[in-house]
Amino acid sequence: MWFLHSSLLWALPAALAPVLIHFISLRKARRVPFSDLRLLRAAYARSLPTSRLRRWLLLAARCAILAGLILAFARPVLRSDSSGVLAAAPGEESTRLVVLADVSYSMGYRPHGRTRLELAVGAAQKILRGLKPHDRVAALSFSDRIEKAGPAGRIEWSSDAAEAGAFLEELRPGFRTTDFIAALQPAYAFLRDSGPGRKAVLLLSDGAAHGWRREGAQEIRTAVSAYDPSVMLFGLRWDGPAGNAALTSAELLFGPSGAPGVSQDRPELQVRAWLAPGDGAGGLERELEVRLGEERVDLKRLRLTPGRETETAVRLSGERAWAWGLAGLQKDALAADDVFYYSFWLEPRPRILMVQGGPRSFETGRGGYFLKKLFADVRGGLLPYRAEMMDVVQARRARLSEYAAVVLFDFREFDREFVSSLDEYLRSGGGLWIIPGKTQDPSAWRGLDGTLPARVGMLDGVSSASGLRPERPLSESGSQRRLSWTELDLQNVSFRRRYVLDPHSDAQVWFRDGAGRPMLLQGRRGAGRVLLSAAALDLDWGNLALKPAFAPIADAALGYLTGFQARREPRMATLGAPLVRRWSEQEPLPASAVLRDPSGKRVPLQVMGRKVEYETDTPGIHRLELAGSAEPEFTAVNLDHSSRESDLRPTGRPPWNGLRVDASDEDFMRALYGRELRDPLLAGVLLLLALEVFLANASGALRRAGILGLCGFLWFCRPVEAQEGDKFVWSQLRYDGNWDPYPSAPAEILGYVSQVTSVLPSPQRRSLTLADPLLFSSPFLVMAGTQALDTLGDDELTRLRAYLTSGGFLWIEDVSGLKTGAFDRWVRRTLHLVFPDSDLRPLAAGHVVHKTFFLMRDLGGRVAVSKSLEGVDWGGRTVVLYSRNDVLGAWAKDALGKPLFDCVPGGEAQRADAKKLALNIVMYALTSNYKSDAVHQPFLLEKMRSGTAP
Template sequence: MLTLGPLGFVNPLLLFALAGLPILWWLLRVTPPAPKRLSFPAIRLLFGLQPPEETPARTPWWLIALRMLLAALVILGLARPILNPNAQLAGGGTVVVVVDNGWAAAANWAARERLLGDLLDQAERDRRTVVLATTAPDGRESAETRLSALPAAEARRIALGLQPRPWALDRPATAERLRALELDGSATVVWLSDGLESGADPEAAEFAQALAGLGSVQIYRDAPGDLPRLLLPPEIDTAALILRARRAPSEAPDSLTVRASDDRGRVVAQQLLDFEPGAAETAQALTLPIELRNRITRLDIEGEAGAGAVLFLDERWRRRPVGLVSAGPLDAAQPLLSELYFLERALAPFTEISRGDVGQLMNRGVAVIALPDLGPLPPEQATALESWVQAGGLLLRFAGPRLAEGDDGLLPVELRRGGRVMGGALTWSDPAELAPFAPDSPFAGLMLPQDVAVSRQVLAEPALDLPDKTWAQLTDGTPLVTAEPRGQGWVTLIHTTANTEWSDLPLSGLFVEMLRRVVAVSQGVSGASEATLPPLSTLDGFGRLGTPPVTALALTAEAIEAGEIGPRHPPGIYGTDAGRRAHNLVAGNPSLIPIGNLPRGLESRVYAGGEERDLLPWLLTAALVVALLDALIALALRGHLSLRPGSLRRAAKGGVSAGALGLLLLSGLLLQTPAAHAQSTAQAQSTAQAQSGAQSGSDQDLRRILAATLDTRLAYVITGVPRVDDLSRAGLSGLSRLLLRRTAVEPSDPMAVELGRDELAFFPLLYWPITPEQTNLDSAARRALNDYLVNGGTLLIDLREPAVGTRLFGASSRNGQALQRLTDGIQVPPLVPVPPEHVLTKAFYLLQDFPGRYDGGTLWVENPDEADNDGVASVVIGSNDWAGAWAIDDLGRPMAAAVPGGERQREMAYRFGVNLVMYALTGNYKADQVHVPYILERLGQ
């Protein structure tokens, strides 16, 4: 391929035919031989007569230039010029394609696939061998990983199976594999990079230098706006979950939407995060009720693929409700010295705290009950707490003077009466310090402060199982924290008070961390005592959760501490049904540093360069137009364009025949390449789908009117957003197929209408999706829409977003604001939520709600008491994206997921569509049937 700036030629040798244009110019100027002169005196009688026809001695220069242009257009067309060619392989030899297929490539993987396909196509045309190398490790160490040159067709088969990996790259290892290649001569290297450094230390320049040792190098990278974003682990605040995200350094503002889902895939909440200009990180608080927040197991960036856009949450990010048993009157008299004061201050940062007696707390469904030193519990309370613990609760008790005098059996160990005093005036011992925590303790890894000492404690009776029940002890070996599992729950005892009466522990940060670990145990987290965690489900390169690969191994404590993310430990969920741990990509500290300066002489491009466009059909079309113009000029010069008798016969004898023109048109169609034909076909399909009203001529308008009147058709409003218009067409097509199968309605394919241009009176139902990109309606569009509503049409307006709420227009909703703008000047009647006995609830199916792709939005209709047209509402407004739920592809498969209800929700969306069409076609006859018994009674029958 010859490249001249943004223009490339597939057949550049044909351009040499342009050198023959001067010869063609000379040939066109050739005239017949001059006639022989004979002396004939009578010729003077003809002087002054005007001949009926004059033949010039030479062809006019402008006609020659027109024919030269025709020849140049044909030559250029046959040379196959391509504007903005994506794949450009210069030189010869083997083609080495290096693909960055790490986690960062997933966000723009489609562009890489297209470019890789173009490269392999050109290599196959040039009969060049291909070496295909990837930079993300796959966990295999065998001869299969060695690189070798393959035919382009075999390389394409391998390329079809390429997918991004959910971990970072290893470019140095790929460079070693490339150095081991044995190539004949220089190669052409194309590096499809992800635009980022693969580690904290910039190494892309070294990798590019290694590629340059193989031959000429072309580097493709993502545009700055296409670089991936990364979700960071959220932080737990007192009243919210702080969502965080990171991006590559950029001076432009940016925003993303984080979607929070539960373990069943249902969307719990959505939150918008904005990046300020120049900011690399952003954070935003997500405020939810504690019960709803604890259900969140997954965060992901909406509309972005890749493991970096997905973050799993385990028990470490959940706030569990903790109940504090109310103390006696002494604590109420001295609140700042009470145990409850210290407990509340220590637990507030990571739990939801409530107070009450034992019965009240158990009824509130708390996960942990903290019991200060209140002495032995009454028998009925002890029995109730025992049952609560057996069912999975955690009881946290603190020792003190009251508990030292007797116990109630609800303790992990047997206690000695009295207590142990250290550091008093009558004792020989000093206050004891804490001993380091054992590796199998839930407190393992916590740092011990130097200023924490215990001056008094309640001792445990020696027993054989006492070491197994001890979570923390003093330096002299006496237990400080003991615990015992009972049924599904735990009983835990701290052998000192929760205030500063017996120790300095409540004044330290260690007290807060110890309580955090204890609360975590209530959630089934076993802490650091879990040796290995087998993989349950892992992410693929696009951020989809699935079966772990064969290379995945169990997650060890060493791998967790090192943040190991790779083929052996891919991001995902590890553990067992009893306890699970989220292992996210961010644990490996992936790089978001853009590739810096590369060695000189390397050609660098972006994936999103211009759209590749084949100019062959345009040049041949222009050649055809020029040929027709030349034919008309030739006919005019010969006088064959008059309407006198015999003019058609003389035209048939002219230089250009209709058959020749038809042959030129047919040759132009046959010379189109498959790519150009596919492109023109796609454009034709897009035009037919959009039905934008751009057709000209009365015949097309007549065919459109006949199609709308002879068959029942649903219609949708063109928004100008191709993605939305395609979804609307597919949605109404899916609904039309369902109506054909389940009802007596036999609709044809839906039609697209442009407000103000197309007639709306033919369509019983008009679907209008709202997008912020739509421009305001002009006067003709407003007038047409008002006439449609007044004359009995039904308009379904869809905001296409999750539940806006009980208000008709969400103040914070972009689509709601767009609807207010677009309906300015439209006679929208007063609207109310659908009443329980409305005809829409029983037109064909019995319905209680009206879900679509989303669920929970309010459906608004015209007040039935005020509606004209036999009580049928002219306007129906909702936000559940019904077209998205109805949409099917050519194979009948759904095109969009219905959340959160899945296929059951999609079925209910179809039923709503059937009811709506029946309501629009038949009116409120179902409402009239309710009055039939009263009508018969009044008639006396």
């Protein structure tokens, strides 16, 4: 505690004067013979404990009065960082203040119209305006690093507070995360070298716990090497919870190597969303939109659980080398983390030519039937190949070089011309798989003698041994399946007939049957690869086509023939990390490379050392355009979610002095300069004087009455509970049915109200029923509906009438878009029951609601059903307002912030009128008939003549 006139403290011993006088006045009682009874009674009364207590209280009160007077004239000043020692106030010294502005993406949180960064800068401006001319200010912005340090690009003192304020006004939330230590370290180091004086650091941040990385809020003394306890640290204190939902990741799933049931040509995008703990007790529903390229592929509602990640999968479509796009969650107060971008490169699927021997090859139970199901399943195809079915006549005209592999099956004999084409195809590097047919003549194999990896013998009958025995690991066969042969129950495969195969010396056996005879072999023909099966796939030859091993064996065979590895590379990066594109020695280098960022800006890149490298500072899809490439390469850049920047829960025990955002200057000056206690001390002296007079002169009965009166006064002066203060609360009526058709509309309206008026809306919407105790604490109530509700009971009708006649306002919105719908009939019937003496009538063009804020000439909405508003009047005001043009629907937006519906027939002009009407209705509920006063008439007439609106 400091004293502005510390020399007066030498007079403090004078406060003991009443004690000295008390002891001096103590005299020994004299002996008086035959004293009267009055003296005896007085002596007895003075000896009672209550009398002794009163004398000591008088003595203490008199000492306290003198001490209070002396301290009051010494002018004590109490500071929050005071050590409790009495000292003289320091001389006039300047203040050195460093302002740290957090520009991480969490500062873009916009609960009602303005971001937290805008509110924080406004709080700082009030502090800067209160500084003295000789005070010095330095300002810098930070995220997980120092972004910009002062007007000159480094930490230095501004010429004045106005220059620092101008620097802060230009700041906008970025896309990086928060690290308090990264900002506090240079700030304390700068102040350490700034010389003597009063020093302070002002942290303009949301104060969330995610800003402390490894150190933690309570370890600032050790984490900041230049920490000085004499430097006062200030931070902002935010009111209310900050709920938030975010998209955290996206992954592409494939079959057969991905999730079961997911096809190769129609992969699924698995999206993960996260909801902040405590944001909605039972969870919240949000709309999720997924786009593939520029095309919307799905729009669904996602149920989010507080504190947990929620997964959902969306089926993608289309044959493309690049799968890129975005997943967007319904926009909330922090919109930056509601979008997640994805990009994957997919190895193009090879083309396979399936050549059958006859038209009956695809009959049920035949080998062609089962082969066709591998590529044309209801799920889109089990194997990652594009198969084309042809007969031998069509195959003669086909260009075999365009296919990665050819499969011959169910042949009775082999066409010589086609065999010649196959041989040339194989020598040039193609792949061939030959599967016998049901009625194939053994002599027909002779035409392929130079191509086959084995000599084909006669048909063999039923084998007593069943099962398949692999000779080659699955990992070496070309299959991309994450399993092994032992998982496929090969022992249950059986064959009724087979061709006897005599492998050539250079052939390799893949499978043998239970008796050890070859069933599938591989060989070479020039640069090509050949596979030969010993048995047909028809059911009367065996059961392989019915077993789970069939698809993996076919996948392995085609993978061996084509060299296809089903490679898929996620091309996604975290914002801030450099993106690097490397070219292998086998890849040709592009002559030039140009990067096009999400905003469309093109940046030429230089290829050095067979690579290009570039920085990313904006989330979105980045396109790398290479000379000679028909299609650019796509990279998705997303926000960094590793530090939980989306979790806006505040620091538990922050190391700073908290400042109220709306009273930052008052709190800052009080904490920095202290609070003078002269007036409270003088008030205390007055109370002690009254107590002294009361104890010295009042009788016992009067003293008791005074004590009871003082207790009663203090009880009546106790603090009372506030309801919502001066904030406007959007309350919406909840009922059984579709009571909330547009969940995003209230937040959009409240943001608009905050932007264009001085009304301060509450960020949280309130939903209640007619039986809710909060009904009479909610003067503004909205009801939206599309269908008829159940008839209200007598108690509900009574409460609704009591609410409306006691000052409440009800806005009913018919969102059905129908001229005469079930909801409209229910509204008219119910309002007649509530107000049998007041009818629902169209409001006149001169009604106050049409000019409360904007001068309305046309009524907007999603549709144009009615040309006028309707209402119920009671007590000189409109207590119920009924609109039928779906005004709320005009406010509804999707996850990307775009309108969900077109406004018909007037388009965007009709939407603008809807926004004006919604604001007028809110302002009418707050001000009633205020704008109808005569003082406003000249102003309104002038606006009407000029064609403008306030």
